[in-house]
Amino acid sequence: MNKTWNNKAWFMVLPVLLLVAFSAVIPLMTVVNYSVQDTFGNNAFFWAGTDWFAQVLASDRFWEALGRNLLFSAIILALEIPLGILIALNMPKKGLGVPVCLVLMALPLLIPWNVVGTIWQVFGRVDIGLLGRVLDGIGFDYNYVNDVFDAWVTLIVMDVWHWTSLVVLLCYAGLVSIPEAYYQAAKIDGASRWAVFRYIQLPKMKRVLLIAFLLRFMDSFMIYTEPFVVTGGGPGNSTTFLSIDLVKMAIGQFDLGPAAAMSIIYFLIILLLSWIFYTVMTSSDDQA
């Protein structure tokens, strides 16, 4: 085959390059720039090397927030993935129920993050919120403002409510792609409900589950808006996640250097964990 060489073709990708440069590369490099310098104001910057990184990594504040993030993501994944699979398995496969269920499932996904936060913030209030009043009325001593456990439960329930649908929709897409013949063969082979799930449905959902898992991990690990709106990081520091801490540091205290260093560390952690999950999950795929 004859290939035509024409360097003008590079102009075709120029718009994308510019877009990526302005939206990702330049901001990222700015952050890198801050992370290795110190300033005493007046736009005078000094080379600080890896000092900020060392300082962030040595602080308890960072490790505690990281611990909260890991715990939160672990709980979210442990709840949303199985729950999502369970709901998807029980959704109707044909008839009028299909569009109804799909729309119901898609609804929470359409609500903006900060609105979700506000809804639950009001919903859970002990003085005027429906949930808060009801729980209080039936004898629970529920108060997400003062009680650490209640604050966590509120955030988790809110996230499950908001995002399980995503897992459901992805799993459902995997399930409906299974031809009827598989279920027929399973019946002839005398397979139990569990065997059908284990050998037919789970293998078919594997790819979409990987996507669901990564999306939910990254998203829950970067959680910001909901705790910011509902608990503001409290009570105490109990719901101060890395993102909230980062914003406090950068905007509240104007510590640009440490905040920049922390951003980069935060970014690398997400990248690293996602890569590990991806590798582990796809390699088990090859062996199986």
Added chain:
Amino acid sequence: MARINLDHIRHAYGEKPKSEADYALKEVHHEWNDGGAYALLGPSGCGKTTLLNIISGLLQPSEGRILFDGKDVTYLSTQERNIAQVFQFPVIYDTMTVYDNLAFPLRNRGVAEPEVDRRVREILEMIDLAGWAKKTARGLTADQKQKISLGRGLVRSDVNAILFDEPLTVIDPHMKWVLRSQLKKLHRQFGFTMVYVTHDQTEALTFADKVVVMYDGQIVQIGTPAELFEKPSHTFVGYFIGSPGMNVLPAAIDGSAVRVGEETITLDYAPAVSAGAKTELGIRPEFITLSREGMPVSIGKVEDIGRQKIVRAEFVGKPIAIVVPEDGEIPADPHVTFDPAAINIYADSWRVGREG
């Protein structure tokens, strides 16, 4: 190992069938003998898979009953009917090994592991995949998948019947022949009732004691290969069985005289046709003799197919096929005679007998 009765079975996929055309199965009323080997032959969409699914219990018929050895099983599950079925589109569990795929139906029924191992190894040997036992089923070729699917149907030795839905479509001809003889051997050894769906008439005729021909949601004939050849009970069977198929010519019946175009053929009986029926004469190409005497024809194309020649000719303005032996000559002034014993008369596509 069961006698299967299909008692006035009808099936429609839609909710409320209004006309005859809404039924995928029009009316099937028939008995399959215990231990019989049946081939189910018919064109695409005639309802073969539907019938198998009704027998195995994957589908509930809209009307009618199914009996196994006289016991009504219409509402029993597949599991309770104890039937093996090999599907038209091979299903394999691709996260399992080849071995586990074959062991699956046995393990699900709690068969002891030594027995599982014995059966699976036997089947692996039979389908020629012994070397692949430990491989995962993913990434196998289409014919290997089809063999596994077949193997899973054969691995249980205690079933009432085995239903095969075109099980060998992508297997190469030699292996197909090998597997078919293995099936016959298993059939003799265990005496399962076997139903074998196929499009391919040679496959049907070599596998089965009885061939069941389906057409448009109905069973149009059940018989031995010889019966289907000599006395097709429906013009469709005449076309479908034999190569080339039966010649069917419009005919007017008057007592024992059959008029085709300007020619008249006299039979030794008077077919019982009711007035107003569409009548036709059927004659197989093998029973037409080409010579200098008889009724005139004009020769079109001559196809040489090895031991025979097929002559395409025109008779009373209609195309017909004639089979001529390899050394048979084609006269310059061609005429044909029909073997009177091989003539079948059809009224509204159904064969009418000699009884009058």
